[in-house]
Amino acid sequence: MKFNNRNVYISEKAKIGKNVRIGDNTVIYDNVIIGDNSIICNDCVIGEPVNDYYFTSSYENPETVLKEGAFIRSHSIIYAGSVFGENFSTGHRVTIREHSKFGNNCRIGTVSDIQGYVEFGNNCWLHSNVHIGQQSKIGNFVFIYPYAVFTNDPTPPSDTCIGPTVGDFSQIAVGTVLLPAAEIGKHCLVGAQSLVGGKYDDYSLIIGNPAKKIKDVRELKSRNTDKSHYPWPYSFSRNMPWEHEGFENWKLKNGYEND
């Protein structure tokens, strides 16, 4: 239903891999490279030119790379000058600005807004309506839930820009604000609607406005069992690379011995 080649425009300077489907009304601008077996749905813009384009006659669009297996849902806008690892996927109406770097297997939910100049590791999942300010630096297997906001200006407005950092496996729940330069360790859980500044150790449960470390996440009991759900990779494996062998085996083979 979606791939009828109606009103599709692909730049002659774009490189499209094998077995790539491109939806109706989609535009692919100059110097976009799309890997094999990708799906770009309808009404998308890939390689959106950066600001200079409008004012510089010699403008050349920076290279945009979507590696193999990308799946971009409709109405998304991806700026030129970003690099996305394998199997990158988005919901609808996502906006991703220039100089963003994503590892493999990342997912970005509907209406999320990535401001550019950010760095994500592998297997990060951002749900709907997440806002990531510039200079944020996020590890691997970090999940961020709706309406979380990552900020970067400690004294607005100013010319200072210091984004938050988040360690591997940490979870940032809905409606949370990370203040500029916040440092969240590995395996942390930041509770819903928290206002978080400062630096937190690995395994912290961080909650409140203003947020504090309440306890170690390993002490949190599950509702249904007497065991802790955290560190979550031992309890949750759907679509994770340890789905079949378990986290314990996987981590030893993959450089996460200490997690």
Add this chain to the structure above:
Amino acid sequence: MKFNNRNVYISEKAKIGKNVRIGDNTVIYDNVIIGDNSIICNDCVIGEPVNDYYFTSSYENPETVLKEGAFIRSHSIIYAGSVFGENFSTGHRVTIREHSKFGNNCRIGTVSDIQGYVEFGNNCWLHSNVHIGQQSKIGNFVFIYPYAVFTNDPTPPSDTCIGPTVGDFSQIAVGTVLLPAAEIGKHCLVGAQSLVGGKYDDYSLIIGNPAKKIKDVRELKSRNTDKSHYPWPYSFSRNMPWEHEGFENWKLKNGYEND
């Protein structure tokens, strides 16, 4: 200005009622049924295929039903497999996922994001930028204000999904997060930017982070008069079915004797 039949695509497998207007650049996919006297504005997608479509050659789009009098504003995306009662209306850029069920006379504001597998009664009004997670269950005459978020995973990430429930006539103010499995009774008022878990009786005024029941809404005085504005159906009737006869008469005829 909007209905020039430019760049409109309607599946041969869609059923369009009488006196339906369809805006430019809109797409209606397979097995969509649109009731009489409906308006689907420009740049909409109705019957957006669910995920299997991309990977299953035998895919058949599930039925999508918009009953009589629908009014879908531009750039909205409605997935296949949902059912909408009469006079359903949306703002712009709304996203509604599959297996959503809405009663009659519901309205969804601009950029709202309904994640699917939800159930709404009649006459619910969602303002702009509301996020409703899966498995939420909402009664009749519930109003939800901008940036409210309904969540469903108590220990993220997990395979548990328990949405909130909200009783008839309750109001969920701006920026509020309902935690998984929260139960809000009838005629409650949840104040702005509250973080709400647990179970609340009918007529509760619920406020804070974390939220608590502060008092009975019937004790709340109006700013301008010495009377309480709540239960609000006695004070507010614009576009409500009791607009002409008053809530007292209406409720006796319509099965709300106890409200």
Add this chain to the structure above:
Amino acid sequence: MKFNNRNVYISEKAKIGKNVRIGDNTVIYDNVIIGDNSIICNDCVIGEPVNDYYFTSSYENPETVLKEGAFIRSHSIIYAGSVFGENFSTGHRVTIREHSKFGNNCRIGTVSDIQGYVEFGNNCWLHSNVHIGQQSKIGNFVFIYPYAVFTNDPTPPSDTCIGPTVGDFSQIAVGTVLLPAAEIGKHCLVGAQSLVGGKYDDYSLIIGNPAKKIKDVRELKSRNTDKSHYPWPYSFSRNMPWEHEGFENWKLKNGYEND
């Protein structure tokens, strides 16, 4: 790349200035006036008809004025009946409803939602995903950060609509809710995720849920120096009209002697 005149529709009743570029798939409706040297990117709707259009055969689109130097990024929807000063710019997917009034040099970020019947002075910058309810009144040089929400109904739902007011040079940080009729003075700083009702003097630092005045912003020290960053116009001048001469000189010439 964007200006190929593909699928562009411009009403014969629109007036387009000199040196205006209009992107592919954009629609300009009746009675829109666009000033010289403007850029309207792709997939925009300018002069979106108000509600009566759908139900009144004699409907005439109200006048929409974008003065010289407008720069509207893609997928934005601007309703008919609003007036925008010089150099007005937007991000992507902005929605601006009717009867909005903006001064010169204002900027509105991606996905922001202006509900109409609002008034902004000059040089206001709204970042991504700001929601401004009807009847809000904002001064000059006011910056509003992502996910801030301006509300207007003190007892929802009701027929009362009293928006917040914000004085010149004030800053409203991320995730903040301004309650109906809130009055923020000049040069205030409202901290992230605050819930703000009531009236605040000039130079207030306002923080918390519920928010309180914590101190005078002039007492706030910068992280890096021992001096206060506020009033910020003395410390920040990028793209401000005092960029070259400094705030002290500029203010004396421009009617801000007391700031």
